[in-house]
Amino acid sequence: MAFKVYVDRMSQPSRAVIIFCKVNGIDFEEVRVDIMKNQQYSPEYKAINPMNQVPAIADGRFKLFESHAILIYISCAFPGVASHWYPGDLSKRAKIHSVLDWHHSNLRRGSAGLIFNTLLSPMRGIPLNPQAAKESEQILIKSLSKLETFWLKDSRFLVGCSQPSIADLSLVCELMQLELLSEEDRNRILSPYKKVVQWMEDTKSATAPHFEEVHRILFKAKKGIRERMATQSGKTELKAKM
């Protein structure tokens, strides 16, 4: 049985897993689970991941979900993965676990919460929530500050590494979701953090050309969302004049 990767490229942890497989030359079948069509709730997918989320993998009969757990599994199960992605050294590995755990309640919560409450919630039938967006932005800003002053303090990559680990890929894919914001908002949020901006560029370079290729859908979606927002804003202005 082939190694199957169940993903929607619009999901940031899905992109991290696809890029990781491509960078490491892993032979896999990409199975699209279209979250805009609610395919994550289908009975077929429920048998893969009962939490109805992407990504998930099936390696023969072995099934797994949660992107960090998947990245660790692939690092250990496929002999071709270079050791810098998930080092065998106990202390280095512990630091990578630490930043991945921190990611959940900090960077992910801030970034994903901001995007959802500013842009995506109407697509799920939920009204935009400016208060929740504001709280998420505060968590995001605090997380960016910790990245700048602590996690990237001594090195190009996270936790003192000179080469990227699975944590760099996971966290940078998270921040790429900010591409969906307006240029003005994205710059206002990101540009004060010079090390973070450089680290994102370094991680992109280290995973080229796959990083750009896998993110193409995001840039396309950005264009669509911004055009839709411009049309809506035009309609509102027209209404106000009438």
Added chain:
Amino acid sequence: MAFKVYVDRMSQPSRAVIIFCKVNGIDFEEVRVDIMKNQQYSPEYKAINPMNQVPAIADGRFKLFESHAILIYISCAFPGVASHWYPGDLSKRAKIHSVLDWHHSNLRRGSAGLIFNTLLSPMRGIPLNPQAAKESEQILIKSLSKLETFWLKDSRFLVGCSQPSIADLSLVCELMQLELLSEEDRNRILSPYKKVVQWMEDTKSATAPHFEEVHRILFKAKKGIRERMATQSGKTELKAKM
């Protein structure tokens, strides 16, 4: 240098780390960081954990925070730890990572959010937030349902294990925080989940007598909180009658 564990026993991940060390006969020094006195913000502690949270460890010069990362580190660094806590087998280990990752945005978010917004926020100078408490309770109920129907589906312990892993200890310590609620609320939330209730008992038994001993502070705090609430409620009634 001794192996130091920086904790406040009122914090559920702190208790998981202390119990784990005690159960596995690890020689450690417990350093109390009193979060009610804001000691997590002291310059001394900032040098241990710049995120100002407990628990953290210092093993000689090596420092680490985030409780899941700590439990994994201890499992690997101390040869006396029985293998069922963090099995070497790739698939079993991957499943443990998966449930630990799931914990962050589900069980922890629901349980900790409910307790904070129902009881603890005034102690941090933040008003109680019934709407946030309600949302947290919904996340908690959904998480309990996933524990009952998926994570504990096939076995006494999580992810198909016949003996406890670090994930059982971490998640059961999280749920113990519900002791701070009234008996009525706690029963209403927990009692529909028979497997979850039995699994909590099994995890307590597997880690006796340390589990009870380390949780003693929680039962004491519960008594204090409920007495304070009864006094406040009496005062409110008296005021209403005047």
